[in-house]
Amino acid sequence: MTLFLIGLIGFLGVHLIHAFAPGLRAGMIAKLGAMPWKGLYALLSLIFFVLMILGYPDAQASTIYFGEPPQGMKHINSILIPIALVLAVAGSLPRGFIAKTFKHPQLVGVKIWALGHLLVNWDLTSFIFFGAFLAWAVMVRISIKKRPTTEPKAPSALWDGIAVIGGVAITGWMMMGGHAALFNVSPIPGL
Structure with a gap:
């Protein structure tokens, strides 16, 4: 569990620098x-991400289970995840109407993704992992409200279409074996 926690805390800590230590960043x-700062930021993020991934199986092997979630939670998660992925893709693209509506769709997508996974994973490691990402997204969103705003660019429906196609494609890939290949867990039991 130690390696997993070092990776998780380090990864999210690096991603909180802009929110809570803007002076350090500047x-x-x-x-x-x-560019060198972005390179260092990316390198640290990658190192902590790898530590988190390498430590996850050990953490999961010794986790504490709190119970089995009701079957309905899995259906709710199946609805939430495609929405979260569309929002995450929309947050990585130039501004569309999704970004205009949600302001920070990638953060909203992370919140929905984390909440959906908390609904179906009732064990300590999952609570720590998905709860930490949910808390991170909430903290970053609050910090963004305190920053000066700039005039946003006009939205384009083209980017919304690309976000929907991208989010649905990722969802399909995850359901057809991508999730099992990456995380050794099928999102659809029996597949």
């Missing part, structure tokens, strides 16, 4: 330059 950019 100082590093001034000292290193924007």
Whole structure:
């Protein structure tokens, strides 16, 4: 569990620098330059992500189970995840009407993804993992409200269409074996 927790805390900690230590971020950019800072940020993120992934099986092997979720929760999760993936893709694209409506669709997508997984994974490791991502997304969203705003670009429905196609494609890939290949768990029992 230790390696998993180091990876999780480090990964989310790096992703909280902009929210809670903007001075550190600005100082590093001034000292290193924007591109070297982005490289260091990406390298640290990757290192902690790998530690989290390598530590997850051990953490899951020694986890505490709180019970079996009701079958209906799995159906709710099956509805939430495609929505979360569409929002996550929309947050990575230029501004569309989805981004105009949700302001920060990627954060909304992370919240929905984490909540959906909390509904169906009733064990300590999952509560820590998905709960931490949910808390991270909430904290980042609150911090964004305190930042100065800029005039957003006009939205384009083209990017919404691409977000929907991308989110649905990722969902399909996950259901057809991608989730099992990546996480050793099928999102649809029996497949």
